[in-house]
Amino acid sequence: MAVINSLDIGNSTLNLDSMYAELETYESQSLTPITQQATTVQSQISAFGQLRSALESLQKATTALNSTSALNSTSIISTNQSFTATSNSNASVGSYQINVKQLATAQTLLSHAISSNNQPLGTAGVQGRTLTLQTGKGEPVTIALDDADTSLNGIVNAINKSGAGVVATSIKSNDGEYYLSLSSKETGANNTLSVSVSGDDQLQALLGYSGSDSATGMQQTAAGQDAVLVVNGIEVQSASNTVTDAPYGVTLNLKAVSNGEERLEIANNTADAVKNIKAWVTAYNNVQSVITNITKYTGGSTLSSDTSANGPLMGNGTVRDIQNQLRSVLNTTQSGALTIMAELGITQNTTKAADGSIGTLNIDETKLSSALSSTPQAVYQFFLGDGKATGFSTLANNALDNILSDNYSSKGTLTTAVNALNDSYDKLEVRYDQQQARIDATMARYKSQFVQLKKTIAQMNTTKDYLTAQFSTSDD
Structure with missing residues (x-):
């Protein structure tokens, strides 16, 4: 207004x-x-x-x-050497005997010696060259490789960027030679690696692996295996070193092979x-x-005028x-x-x-x-x-x-x-x-x-x- x-x-x-x-x-x-x-x-x-x-x-x-x-x-009240454990509300209070017989490991492959890590290893000028990787029963991952990608460094980078369940690295030995090492990201006997190259026989001869040793391809240096443990006299196998529900409601993280039985104690x-x-x-x-x-x-006891x-x-x-x-x-x-x-x-x-x-x-x-x-x-x-x-x-x-x-x-x-x-x-x-x-x-x-x-x-x-x-x- x-x-x-x-x-x-x-x-x-x-x-x-x-x-x-x-x-x-x-x-x-x-x-x-x-x-x-x-x-x-x-x-x-x-x-x-x-x-x-x-x-x-x-x-x-x-x-x-x-x-x-x-x-x-519930909570774990024991201290154990070959494993650590956590429990949830489903776990039963009590004592369990656990013996870790074998840890789960991942398969590892190693190439023959390579003289240089930056020189192309494939056949020059090849078109449509692909590298295919497969882990266990997973879906194959196919990677297109140009000539420049066929060096050891190029192969390592291409594999690690592909999202395949494989870790690639190059290793330099004391004599100056290089090697390509491939490891499965997942442990377990069934997570075996398969490697093949299409369109380049020269690179296939260096990298190929189909589950058996080959004089011209990659060699297995460590086999994938399952973890094996015995819980209260019952043998348990696991593709991973993280074992759930053995016992029920308990998660075991295996660290080493046991020297003998260890007591796992669970309390309220x-x-x-x-x-x-x-x-x-x-x-x-x-x-x-x-x-x-x-x-x-x-x-107060009477109605106050100031409210x-x-x-x-x-x-x-x-x-x-x-x-x-x-x-x-x-x-x-x-x-x-x-x-x-x-x-x-x-x-x-x-x-x-x-x-x-x-x-x-x-x-x-x-x-x-x-x-x-x-x-x-x-x-x-x-x-x-x-x-x-x-x-x-x-x-x-x-x-x-x-x-x-x-x-x-x-x-x-x-x-x-x-x-x-x-x-x-x-x-x-x-x-x-x-x-x-x-x-x-x-x-x-x-x-x-x-x-x-x-x-x-x-x-x-x-x-x-x-x-x-x-x-x-x-x-x-």
Whole structure:
């Protein structure tokens, strides 16, 4: 809206500029309630945003608990010489005898001596020359070679850039001779190499290899072989030195042939489960802390006239509903050997926490670790249930979905409340714009009236001056 800096009334005893400003201030007062309501709604939306963030963190912690691997961790407690091992939640706690008989190796081929590493080795001028490499049952890789590519360095570069499952390198011996070495990238007896050259018999004679030694082609210097190990008396073969599920749920990384049997020991790892449960409790307590902050009342025993320090959602029904849904999960008795959280060492505070929050949780880690060690299956059953309608983490996740859901057909408790506030804010913006438009129209009318008044006063002043002058003349 345009602002009138001066109505230029001259020496009139009526200060029209001041009157106009006072009228504008008076008219603008009608915007104050709308602005105050908008500020309140914005603060409530912001407070719900804080609560959503805390609830989403709780949902993330709940999801982490809603799997066997989060609770049923195992770890390797033995130190072994011929292998290293890792275990997952599928591994069975116990002791295993392992003897590594043979490591998996990759096949290696070596060419005859080559006098130079940069001179072409193929027949000059040949067109359509190709080098074909195959590893085991994999797809053959064909490489086109120009004359310049047939030097030892050119062949090495072409092979290594081709993406074939082969590593090529040149080796210089003490007598100055060069050799081409090819190795399969994969270990195992079945990952044998096949090398052939088409369109150049001279290069084929140097590089050709089809699985048997040849006086004119490449020679095998190391055969590909499988790893062989014995696990609790059972022989296991593997094309790789990384052996999975022997025992089940365990990954062995073979390093050397054993001197004899080595003991692999697997134990329950309660530390990870305790960590995941503690993370959930921390997230839950944070939700309670946020709720306390956004719903706080700072007055005394009587209603305070200063409500600026009160929480923006003080007394809000949606927040109470969310609290009740979460408390319902905590108070639900689970079926199984463990029925309530207190049996796991998780209890609710009966007094206010330092930040004033009520209903926060405490953990007795010793009791929790003991339950995980002595009755792990009962702990898993308590949290997981059937994964649909029973189990603590299942119920908690369902409750949080009911609170946070933003699905088109199913809005959660919090989402519905925030959507309603956003609608209210949009309506307040419309009201504000409409009221501002009315104020602008009113002030424009006042301006027109004041300008007309200015003209009238000016005319009256002119008449006054004329009459004064006439009376002065008549007195003479």
